Amino acid sequence: MNGKSVDILTHFNVEKDIIIREAAKEDFNAVFRFIELVDSEFCPPLSQRGGGIYERVRNTLATPDANYLIVQTKNPDPSDKIYGFLAIVGCTRGWHGKDRAYINFFATHPAYRKAGLGEILLAELERKLLEKGIDKLYLCTWTGNKKAMRFYEKLGYSIYSVILNDRGRNINTFNYRKKIEPAKSAKQ
Numbered sequence: 001m002n003g004k005s006v007d008i009l010t011h012f013n014v015e016k017d018i019i020i021r022e023a024a025k026e027d028f029n030a031v032f033r034f035i036e037l038v039d040s041e042f043c044p045p046l047s048q049r050g051g052g053i054y055e056r057v058r059n060t061l062a063t064p065d066a067n068y069l070i071v072q073t074k075n076p077d078p079s080d081k082i083y084g085f086l087a088i089v090g091c092t093r094g095w096h097g098k099d100r101a102y103i104n105f106f107a108t109h110p111a112y113r114k115a116g117l118g119e120i121l122l123a124e125l126e127r128k129l130l131e132k133g134i135d136k137l138y139l140c141t142w143t144g145n146k147k148a149m150r151f152y153e154k155l156g157y158s159i160y161s162v163i164l165n166d167r168g169r170n171i172n173t174f175n176y177r178k179k180i181e182p183a184k185s186a187k188q
């Protein structure tokens with residue numbers, strides 16, 4: 001974790017209350033339900049893209065170079081269908097090159113936004129990728145997703161190409177990238 005503390009996270013004490021861990025195959029259902037929860041915020045919704053959410057999660061968990069990194073409460077309620085998941089990033093390594101990775105999913109639970117969780121999670125992903133020799137991270141977002149654009153831009157990502165009308169009339173895809181610097185990543 002990157003040392004952020006309770007003054008930023010209103011709901012959590014980072015060291016005491018949350019963990020960040022990679023998903024295991026057993027997390028399939030909770031990851032699936034978490035993505036369902038935020039599905040309608042994506043354009044187009046992930047459920048409407050090829051294979052839907054099921055195939056997306058299955059492929060990510062089955063591919064050795066892909067996985068989800070999860071922020072989770074330390075003591076989730078066993079009856080909680082999303083198992084205390086607060087934020088998830090999906091990442092595919094070796095994307096168009098050994099030193100590149102692609103973020104294939106990113107969301108914070110709607111009830112826990114603007115508390116710094118997304119920033120903590122992305123910093124941890126970057127740190128883990130650097131450890132694996134990956135220093136170029138790519139992602140995309142779309143016209144109208146201003147909070148995501150602000151989020152990524154604040155964290156050092158910049159647009160390198162725009163695909164006009166890619167997701168419908170006047171809905172463009174914005175491709176972002178960042179060169180991850182060791183000194184600026186977490187735990188440095």
Ligand SMILES: CC(C)(COP(=O)(O)OP(=O)(O)OC[C@H]1O[C@@H](n2cnc3c(N)ncnc32)[C@H](O)[C@@H]1OP(=O)(O)O)[C@@H](O)C(=O)NCCC(=O)NCCS
Nearest residue numbers: 106107108113114115116117118119141147148150151154
């Ligand atoms: C984008 C998203 C992941 C941000 O997660 P988060 O945990 O709320 O982000 P953080 O609390 O770490 O915010 C970090 C920065 O992002 C920006 N940001 C986050 N939410 C914002 C909002 N609603 N409006 C404006 N800026 C916002 C701010 O710059 C914020 O910094 P600040 O707190 O100093 O102002 C979250 O809004 C989300 O899940 N959105 C829906 C799914 C989505 O669009 N995913 C991205 C697909 S490309």
